[in-house]
Amino acid sequence: MLDLEQTNNLPSGPPRPSTILWPGIRSLPEGVERYLVEGGGSVVVAIEPGDEVAVVDIEGGQACELAAADPGGKVDTAAILGAVADSDADGIKDILAGNGFSAGRTRAALKRRNIDLGKAKAIRVFGTSSRPGDRAEFTTAQGGTLIVAAPGGAMDFDLQNTVTPLELFVKRAVLKLTPEAELPDPLADPLQDIRVHASTAQAYKVKAGEYIQIIDVSGRQCTDFQAFSLPKLEAGRELALDATITRALLGLANPIPGIPAKAFDLEMDPLIETIQDTCGRHDAFLTACNSRYYDDMGYPGHVNCTDNFNAVLDPYGIAHRKGWEALNYFYNTRVDDQNQIYFDEPWSRPGDYILLRAVTDLV
Structure with a gap:
């Protein structure tokens, strides 16, 4: 039997856009995030207690350094990642001392979090003898910030010592069921931060070079x-x-x-x-x-x-x-x-x- 009263509840006007339930079709399981650490570069990732961290040497022979800081900015790599911090983080420091793109982004991210790597200790994994696909895994004991770097110098013309990328996987202990994905860190401190909502437009001025x-x-x-x-x-x-x-x-x-x-x-x-x-x-x-x-x-x-x-x-x-x-x-x-x-x-x-x-x- 047709319920005529129910038809009166239909919304007026043009149809509304459909809701995407899974924006950006995932290729990884829920709660797993993938980051690419470029050779000679670094990434900064927020971590929570119980997260599972895995670093993969994609091509083999690439060293990796990991450092971690608590929410207050204090570096305590061994306590947070549960492994011996056997490095003075020289690889990370060398990258940050350069003028590469990831160096500037990482410096800005550390500054926003009040993290000083001057006396930091890091965990160093992989090296010249590591094979393609080798993994190093850790479980975080507390939340904070994770810094992962793929250190190495400029390649000598007569050697095969090029730097190569690493993969970083973070499996979250607690899934955050938020309607929107968390935005990546800004590439620099923004002069204007404009949110253009759906079905709207914004106009603004920009100076040459910005x-x-x-x-x-x-x-x-x-x-x-x-x-x-x-x-x-x-x-x-x-x-x-x-x-x-x-x-x-x-x-x-x-x-x-x-x-x-x-x-x-x-x-x-x-x-x-x-x-x-x-x-x-x-x-x-x-x-x-x-x-x-x-x-x-x-x-x-x-x-x-x-x-x-x-x-x-x-x-x-x-x-x-x-x-x-x-x-x-x-x-x-x-x-x-x-x-x-x-x-x-x-x-x-x-x-x-x-x-x-x-x-x-x-x-």
């Missing part, structure tokens, strides 16, 4: 990016980032780190440069979603990125458009052998990001 880190918080969330040269806007010239010009100048579907990294405006002047990209799958062909798209899909009045762009760009005197060209980060868009443009589930995982550098002052 970095823009766009993070996918929960995984598989697409985002549209647009930029304007601030000096040109102030001169009354409204020239947005142009994806078609960018593709034509680069000869690529979208900018990537390295030489073909820049994105340009209509006058072929560079606006941004791609520095790092942990996802690698984006779109620079389609416009940001717009009202026409949803009208044709049968959802008139649906919230869309173009209208959101128009609203937040109003204060800068930028004219409204019916469809904004943009760099669509984390979109999984391709053209098949039938010349059909399609998009599928994004590849981005929780915490994936793209790091950009402003070439000029931007809005």
Whole structure:
């Protein structure tokens, strides 16, 4: 029998977006986290009592140093990891004394946690005789901070002493059933920390030389990016980032780190440069979603990125458009052998990001 009263409880308006129950499909069991320690680099990870820590020498022959500090910043590696601290942490200190990317990130992470490694002791595992796949395992006695490094110097031209990466696995003793993944440590102290909520947009100013880190918080969330040269806007010239010009100048579907990294405006002047990209799958062909798209899909009045762009760009005197060209980060868009443009589930995982550098002052 049909319950007519129940049909009156249906929500009004367009359908709501579906909820992703498992953002960023996991390849590891629940509670297991994987970190890659680059050769000659280091990582910093928060630990809790009872966590199981495993380090894997992927290629063999790579030394590893581990140090641990309590929540107050006091280094007590032996007590926390339950093993003899047989090293003065010289490998970690040498890495931190350098100017590599991971060195700056680790120094900033230790500073935020008030950790001083000056007199620290570390556990050293692996070495020239370790085999590919060798593991070292520990169980944490208390919470705090774990520092793992893959030390080594520059390779001699006549030797085979290159540094190679390590894998770090942390199996959590207690699963944290939070709706969002924990964000990674910032790459540097942020000048602006902006949270762009679902179905919204934000506009902000960035100075030349500053970095823009766009993070996918929960995984598989697409985002549209647009930029304007601030000096040109102030001169009354409204020239947005142009994806078609960018593709034509680069000869690529979208900018990537390295030489073909820049994105340009209509006058072929560079606006941004791609520095790092942990996802690698984006779109620079389609416009940001717009009202026409949803009208044709049968959802008139649906919230869309173009209208959101128009609203937040109003204060800068930028004219409204019916469809904004943009760099669509984390979109999984391709053209098949039938010349059909399609998009599928994004590849981005929780915490994936793209790091950009402003070439000029931007809005």
